[in-house]
Amino acid sequence: MSKGILYDATLCIGCKQCESACAQQNELPYDEKVAAESVQTDHKFTTVLTKDDKFMRRLCQHCEHPACASACPVGAFHKTADGPVVYDVWKCIGCRYCMMACAFSQPKYEWGKLNPRVRKCIMCPDRVSAGKATACAEACPTGATKFGDHDALIAEAKDRIKQNPANYVDHIYGLNEVGGTSVLLLSAIPFEQFGLPKIDRVGDVALPEYTGRVMNLMPDFIPLWGLVLGGVYWVTNRRKEVEEVEAEEKAMRGGK
Amino acid sequence: MTIMNVKVTFWRVLFVVIMIVGLYSTYVRYLHGLGAVSNMNDQFPWGLWIGFDCLCGIMLAAGGFCITGAVYIFHVERLHCIVRPTILTAFLGYLLFIVGLLFDLGRPWFIWHQMIYINLHSVMFEVGTCVMVYTTVLLLEFVPNVLERFNLVGPIRWVKKIYPVLVCLGILLSTLHQSSLGSLFLIFPEKMHAFWYTPALPFFFFLSAIACGLAMTIFESTLSSRVFGRGLERSVITELGGALYVVLWVIALLRVQDYMHRKVYMDIFKPSYESYFLWAELTLAFVIPLFMLSFKKVRTNSNLLYIASLSTLLGFVTNRLNVAMTSMETWVGHHYLPSFTEVSITLMICAMGFFLFNMAVRFLPIFEDEHAAAHVEPAIQIGEVPQHSLVN
Numbered sequence: 001m002s003k004g005i006l007y008d009a010t011l012c013i014g015c016k017q018c019e020s021a022c023a024q025q026n027e028l029p030y031d032e033k034v035a036a037e038s039v040q041t042d043h044k045f046t047t048v049l050t051k052d053d054k055f056m057r058r059l060c061q062h063c064e065h066p067a068c069a070s071a072c073p074v075g076a077f078h079k080t081a082d083g084p085v086v087y088d089v090w091k092c093i094g095c096r097y098c099m100m101a102c103a104f105s106q107p108k109y110e111w112g113k114l115n116p117r118v119r120k121c122i123m124c125p126d127r128v129s130a131g132k133a134t135a136c137a138e139a140c141p142t143g144a145t146k147f148g149d150h151d152a153l154i155a156e157a158k159d160r161i162k163q164n165p166a167n168y169v170d171h172i173y174g175l176n177e178v179g180g181t182s183v184l185l186l187s188a189i190p191f192e193q194f195g196l197p198k199i200d201r202v203g204d205v206a207l208p209e210y211t212g213r214v215m216n217l218m219p220d221f222i223p224l225w226g227l228v229l230g231g232v233y234w235v236t237n238r239r240k241e242v243e244e245v246e247a248e249e250k251a252m253r254g255g256k
Numbered sequence: 257m258t259i260m261n262v263k264v265t266f267w268r269v270l271f272v273v274i275m276i277v278g279l280y281s282t283y284v285r286y287l288h289g290l291g292a293v294s295n296m297n298d299q300f301p302w303g304l305w306i307g308f309d310c311l312c313g314i315m316l317a318a319g320g321f322c323i324t325g326a327v328y329i330f331h332v333e334r335l336h337c338i339v340r341p342t343i344l345t346a347f348l349g350y351l352l353f354i355v356g357l358l359f360d361l362g363r364p365w366f367i368w369h370q371m372i373y374i375n376l377h378s379v380m381f382e383v384g385t386c387v388m389v390y391t392t393v394l395l396l397e398f399v400p401n402v403l404e405r406f407n408l409v410g411p412i413r414w415v416k417k418i419y420p421v422l423v424c425l426g427i428l429l430s431t432l433h434q435s436s437l438g439s440l441f442l443i444f445p446e447k448m449h450a451f452w453y454t455p456a457l458p459f460f461f462f463l464s465a466i467a468c469g470l471a472m473t474i475f476e477s478t479l480s481s482r483v484f485g486r487g488l489e490r491s492v493i494t495e496l497g498g499a500l501y502v503v504l505w506v507i508a509l510l511r512v513q514d515y516m517h518r519k520v521y522m523d524i525f526k527p528s529y530e531s532y533f534l535w536a537e538l539t540l541a542f543v544i545p546l547f548m549l550s551f552k553k554v555r556t557n558s559n560l561l562y563i564a565s566l567s568t569l570l571g572f573v574t575n576r577l578n579v580a581m582t583s584m585e586t587w588v589g590h591h592y593l594p595s596f597t598e599v600s601i602t603l604m605i606c607a608m609g610f611f612l613f614n615m616a617v618r619f620l621p622i623f624e625d626e627h628a629a630a631h632v633e634p635a636i637q638i639g640e641v642p643q644h645s646l647v648n
Binding site: 039040041042067070071072073074075076091092093094095096097099100101103105108109110111112113114115116197201202203207208210211212213214215218221222225226229230232233236237239240 | 286287288289290291292296297298299301302325328329330331360361362363364366367369370373374375376377378379380381382384420423424427428431432435436439440442443444445446447455458
């Protein structure tokens, strides 16, 4: 059963317990200085953004069809059956195509290191496979970040909007975006105000489809184009040979 | 002025300066990491090195497959005299692309993972594999020059036998990776400006590679005829100019069709940050060369043809930089400008290209018409210093 995270901004109090728990889980430094940082970096996989009295949490969306996994030439990313999109650093060659491909700009890079890694939220795969909630969900004092079965969370998100339509923007961010994501977001104000990509801009098409359309042509294109080239070579070469023989015959006849 | 028997010229001094600055930047790159040497960051993970060294480098090296294809597959024998310099340009282009990649990759020491951890869905995997195999093909196409230089007749015969296969393979691989460089960008439609994001990107990348292959051949033939003081195959470059004219028209019409189809043509005329860059690109790549090449006087005048091809090259370089950088700036919300050290490494790689081309021409029978006697005796005695400059 695929797992997921539901973040409900209307329940969030901006305490940043999730940030601190995430840092501890991933063995990252966390102090007041890091807490004050409002952008995700190689040492901050999740961040709670504030706008007036509203909050929004940013973390990897864990797409159903991750663009990063499709883009990576060495397959360093993959989505596990449980839902997390994880990263195998030992495969990575550092091309950073994953960072380009991600619509949510989640993969971050260790720009200052000599053997840099891509860093992002990996949805605590060890905890999840052991049947536990993610560190952030466990730490959340208000239940704003909730961990559970993906389908149950979708139903709950729909229900919350239905129960309190005045409290929410009528949209579950991540339900259909880029073909659906394991992380679902609910908010009282439009998501793009927190820097999330506009809903109509990202669309509902799974991003790997755009490149897949071209890549799927390859098995047909390669033998066909190879045949055409070989055929043209054969024809022009044959013509040249015939011309040479004819010229020779002509010369011989002329000689007689 | 001479120092230690080497004549000091402007180009040699420039070369040394570029190399010293470039080596300093190399030191920074490998001792302090990508962050210290470049202006790339989490918002702009790809910068000048991908935009220019990789995208443009591969495009400018496309002459190899265009000319070998015309000569060996379509048997356009009159172009035979430019095959060797064109293959040399392509071979150096791909080698330098790999050098550029070793700077750009975060973990270049794992570049070989490409061969064992295969992801068939990845466009990057396809590009990498094709480039790897094609560089090998180019090496085999190039190696007869070296064999000839040392009078190794046996292996030359062996290479000659498989030459048509090599050329076919070269075109096939080039078609794949030249177009796939465009496919790389298809996966982030949301990030790119509508001027440059089109599902037809792979077609445009392939066609612009052909245009630049032709333009680069004209550029390189004219330049080397001047630098090395050798005769120019006027009829050949006139013919290439004609072909370039046709290819440019095809691309221009397809670009117009694409803009009409996606209904963005009205935005082109509205002044905006992106449209300035688009105007620059379209002017250099289409307006100037198409206007110039439409006159027969231009196509038969090597100086004017040189200018037209240079404009084409600059135009398509602008196009690729636009695709790789300009198109993303609005999405990201700030501008990217390469750092001084980033630029210096790109310059160093270009300078290495000119230097290696020069060395190859001096020591190998690249211009076969002049070195037809290479089988009998080496054309240039080692140790003999030609009068022309070392670089360029």
